[in-house]
Amino acid sequence: MNDISKNLILWIVIALMLILLFQALGSSGSTGNTVDYTTFMREVASERVSEANINNREIQFRNRSGEMFQTFIPGNDDPQLIDTLLARNVTVIGEPPEKRSLWLTLLLNWFPFLLLIGVWIFFMRQMQGGGGRGAMSFGKSKARMLTPDQIKTTFADVAGCDEAKEDVKEVVDFLREPTRFQELGGKIPKGILMVGPPGTGKTLLARAIAGEAKVPFFAISGSDFVEMFVGVGAARVRDMFEQAKKNAPCIIFIDEIDAVGRHRGSGHGGGNDEREQTLNQMLVEMDGFEDNKGIIIIAATNRPDVLDKALLRPGRFDREVNVSLPDVKGREQILKVHLRKIRIAEDVDPKVIARGTPGFSGAELANLVNESALFAARNHKKIVTMNEFEMAKDKIKLGSERRTLSMTREELESTAYHEAGHAIIGSLVPGYWPLHKVTIVPRGRALGVAFFLPKGDETSYTKEFMESAISVAYGGRVAEEIIYGKDKVTSGASQDIRVATSYARSMVTEYGLSEKVGPILTLEQNSFSGQPQKVATLSPELSRLIDDEIKFFIDKNYDRAMQLLKDNIDILHAMKDALMTYETIDASQIKELMQRKPVTPPKDWEADSVKKSIVPEKDTDDSDNDNSISEKNVSNTDVSNEATSMAEKAQQDYSKDNNQSTESKENTTANSEDKPQGS
Numbered sequence: 001m002n003d004i005s006k007n008l009i010l011w012i013v014i015a016l017m018l019i020l021l022f023q024a025l026g027s028s029g030s031t032g033n034t035v036d037y038t039t040f041m042r043e044v045a046s047e048r049v050s051e052a053n054i055n056n057r058e059i060q061f062r063n064r065s066g067e068m069f070q071t072f073i074p075g076n077d078d079p080q081l082i083d084t085l086l087a088r089n090v091t092v093i094g095e096p097p098e099k100r101s102l103w104l105t106l107l108l109n110w111f112p113f114l115l116l117i118g119v120w121i122f123f124m125r126q127m128q129g130g131g132g133r134g135a136m137s138f139g140k141s142k143a144r145m146l147t148p149d150q151i152k153t154t155f156a157d158v159a160g161c162d163e164a165k166e167d168v169k170e171v172v173d174f175l176r177e178p179t180r181f182q183e184l185g186g187k188i189p190k191g192i193l194m195v196g197p198p199g200t201g202k203t204l205l206a207r208a209i210a211g212e213a214k215v216p217f218f219a220i221s222g223s224d225f226v227e228m229f230v231g232v233g234a235a236r237v238r239d240m241f242e243q244a245k246k247n248a249p250c251i252i253f254i255d256e257i258d259a260v261g262r263h264r265g266s267g268h269g270g271g272n273d274e275r276e277q278t279l280n281q282m283l284v285e286m287d288g289f290e291d292n293k294g295i296i297i298i299a300a301t302n303r304p305d306v307l308d309k310a311l312l313r314p315g316r317f318d319r320e321v322n323v324s325l326p327d328v329k330g331r332e333q334i335l336k337v338h339l340r341k342i343r344i345a346e347d348v349d350p351k352v353i354a355r356g357t358p359g360f361s362g363a364e365l366a367n368l369v370n371e372s373a374l375f376a377a378r379n380h381k382k383i384v385t386m387n388e389f390e391m392a393k394d395k396i397k398l399g400s401e402r403r404t405l406s407m408t409r410e411e412l413e414s415t416a417y418h419e420a421g422h423a424i425i426g427s428l429v430p431g432y433w434p435l436h437k438v439t440i441v442p443r444g445r446a447l448g449v450a451f452f453l454p455k456g457d458e459t460s461y462t463k464e465f466m467e468s469a470i471s472v473a474y475g476g477r478v479a480e481e482i483i484y485g486k487d488k489v490t491s492g493a494s495q496d497i498r499v500a501t502s503y504a505r506s507m508v509t510e511y512g513l514s515e516k517v518g519p520i521l522t523l524e525q526n527s528f529s530g531q532p533q534k535v536a537t538l539s540p541e542l543s544r545l546i547d548d549e550i551k552f553f554i555d556k557n558y559d560r561a562m563q564l565l566k567d568n569i570d571i572l573h574a575m576k577d578a579l580m581t582y583e584t585i586d587a588s589q590i591k592e593l594m595q596r597k598p599v600t601p602p603k604d605w606e607a608d609s610v611k612k613s614i615v616p617e618k619d620t621d622d623s624d625n626d627n628s629i630s631e632k633n634v635s636n637t638d639v640s641n642e643a644t645s646m647a648e649k650a651q652q653d654y655s656k657d658n659n660q661s662t663e664s665k666e667n668t669t670a671n672s673e674d675k676p677q678g679s
């Protein structure tokens, strides 16, 4: 709590003042410059010293011209000193033997020890959680309590996770009237574990429960319990439950429960004891409150796999609520919640934004709305338009525009060919997402991007789609190869290759789409590391077959991309030209290009806006610079397309891979695209 730090600071200030005071008293008011003892003796020998005031080993002396100096007698006493001084006509003055009173000396000598003892007592008091009236205590829980009037959140503020909301609704009824509920024999969980990726609204939902039920809300993070002193965490747990009992009915929300709840004996290093004690205390407290009516503990985590099994036993966190990343409908609803807070133009369509933001969490969507408003404000606009949302989305996904990144005309041209390659393949292969836009404005690590708009939820793919995705991913590299030749292909396609390979590997090892390998699960994406891991030991023959089949899908779709681009080489050149002129082209221009029609300039395109342009004017002097691309090695060219993040997002999608509750599993399938999986 705050009082702790205040009291600590007070203690430190007092200690410092005391030290300063004692130092001031201790020194006998030094005056004049300090000289060494040899100089002093020489001065004495040449009879230039008139007066010396000796106090222990310190000598203050005055020379004949009245100036004051001081010096110190080195080592042990100089027994001849007084005699020498007197012989050289120095007036010797003594000091009374003890300038300080006895108690002051004692205090001075003992002060460090007293301070230590004081600190010791201070900490002991904190550890016991007592602390007395002052409420200064480490053992006090750090939980922040919100009273019902302070909680404005309701279920209306939480969107896109209807199942989770449904799951917790009965808790609200219970908290409103615990006794009535119990008389009816209702069985209410003590603990609810909210599981889901960061930013999906777990905290928000917990708070909304409190808001709906109009009960106090205690929020604390698991890491707040973890301290270096053994016993402090346990004391905090005890205190938190005591506070909660006083305020029942109420909700305790523990974010990041895994910080304390990691299964015992798994930690490394010394902090272990403390954490285990804290965890034990939590288990004890949860078991021991049958009698108190209406305390519900909600814990949140995105690592349920690391939790100690004891936490999940009946009577503890035995109810699991999955809060997964929102699907396209959910994203739309979340956007609507946040769009209420800003002034938007008529053209802003939450549906379109939702489609363009697969994998975004609620928190990221809230951030998107906020960034858009900031863009509008920066441009002195009164109202936020779709344009700002587009800019904010690109910024969040890829990083800020890098118009300052100096690129030669040749580099831009190769980027334009590369992105056009993705775009054209994406438009030609069957079953792929529609194109949203293509740009060669560098952003973040990307030199250019071809964006596709996923249709809906991206929880399952058809075989056709995945094969198309492989061709689209190779489209960029294939375009470069056709235009510049095999030797001049840039390193910009590394990410594309990764995406294509990961599709091909999943097809063979996870989705059973290879006829030769068959529907066997052989490799699985580890849902946390994202690394493929073996499911079983594979025979050498099967391993070989898997590799062959992956290669088969890759070659087949690489060759398809090659053929499609060769057949449409005129479109490739035209799209490159359009990109060099307009930098960014959107769906309508791409459509014109694909139909071999002339391109209409973009809406806000002004021909004279060349100042802003990233495309340098053609430099005739520079014509010998023909080897730029491969030699300049456009590294870090993370030229990606939407499929990249899609493939990654879908595979990392927590709710998909790590769903323990059958309830949500059914929902995932029900919500998913109408495309059936497999061929």
Ligand SMILES: Nc1ncnc2c1ncn2[C@@H]1O[C@H](COP(=O)(O)OP(=O)(O)OP(=O)(O)O)[C@@H](O)[C@H]1O
Binding pocket: 157, 158, 159, 160, 161, 197, 198, 199, 200, 201, 202, 203, 204, 205, 255, 300, 334, 337, 361, 362, 363, 364, 366
């Ligand atoms: N489902 C949602 N509906 C509306 N807004 C949301 C939703 N999810 C997240 N947000 C927005 O994101 C913010 C942060 O979400 P919140 O802190 O609840 O996420 P969390 O799941 O608790 O994340 P973490 O695991 O990182 O603690 C919320 O305050 C809200 O503005």
Ligand SMILES: [Zn+2]
Binding pocket: 418, 422, 473, 476, 477, 492, 493, 496, 639, 640, 641
């Ligand atoms: Zn690419």
